[in-house]
Amino acid sequence: MLQVMPESEGIIVRIKASGTITEEDKDALISRLTELLDTGERYRLLYDWTALDGWAKGARSANVSFLMSHRGLIDRVAVVCDGRWADDVTRLQDLYKYSQVRQFAAADGNAALAWLREA
Numbered sequence: 879m880l881q882v883m884p885e886s887e888g889i890i891v892r893i894k895a896s897g898t899i900t901e902e903d904k905d906a907l908i909s910r911l912t913e914l915l916d917t918g919e920r921y922r923l924l925y926d927w928t929a930l931d932g933w934a935k936g937a938r939s940a941n942v943s944f945l946m947s948h949r950g951l952i953d954r955v956a957v958v959c960d961g962r963w964a965d966d967v968t969r970l971q972d973l974y975k976y977s978q979v980r981q982f983a984a985a986d987g988n989a990a991l992a993w994l995r996e997a
Contacts (some may be wrong), residue, residue: 879895879897879899879903880894880895880897880899880903880904880907881893881896881907882894882907882910882914883926885904887899888930889919889920889921889922889925889953890921890922890923890924890991890994890995891911891914891921891922891923892926893907893923893924893925893926894926894929894971895925895927895929895930896928896929896931897929897930897931898931898932898933898934899930899932899933899937899938900934900937901932901934901936903937904937908944908968910979911948912944913915913943916986917950918951920928920951920952920970921950921951921952921953922951922953922954922955922956922990922994923938923952923954923955923956924956924958924990924991924994925957925958925959925970926936926958926959926962926984926987927957927958927959927966928958928959928960928984928987930959938966938970942973945973945974946973949974949975949976949977950975950976952974952977953977953978954978954979954980954993954994955970955974955977955978955979955980956957956980956981956982956990956991956993956994957970957980957981957990958982958983958984958986958987958990959981959982960981960983960984961985963981963985965983966981973993985991
């Protein structure tokens with residue numbers, strides 16, 4: 879499941895991933911992000927992957943075209959996860975090539991949020 883968390887604040891959008899992500903999960907997230915990102919602001923994303931088990935076949939690439947067309951609206955991306963997702967964080971760095979992307983350890987969620995809040 880992918881959820882935009884209610885703790886999102888202003889330009890910081892918190893996205894929690896849990897379990898195995900499906901194409902339907904990606905579609906629902908894209909729908910929600912389209913609503914948020916079409917305001918013209920430059921956003922900062924916090925991906926929380928601490929409860930992520932993985933991606934179903936095809937789900938990993940389901941939103942590439944969305945990200946490619948909206949990546950100019952993303953200023954920073956923080957990914958909170960363990961080391962097993964390092965390759966996926968590298969992939970996000972390629973997709974969000976106009977953004978700063980950093981990986982934070984699962985225990986460093988507060989540091990990730992602080993980094994996103996920096997001017």
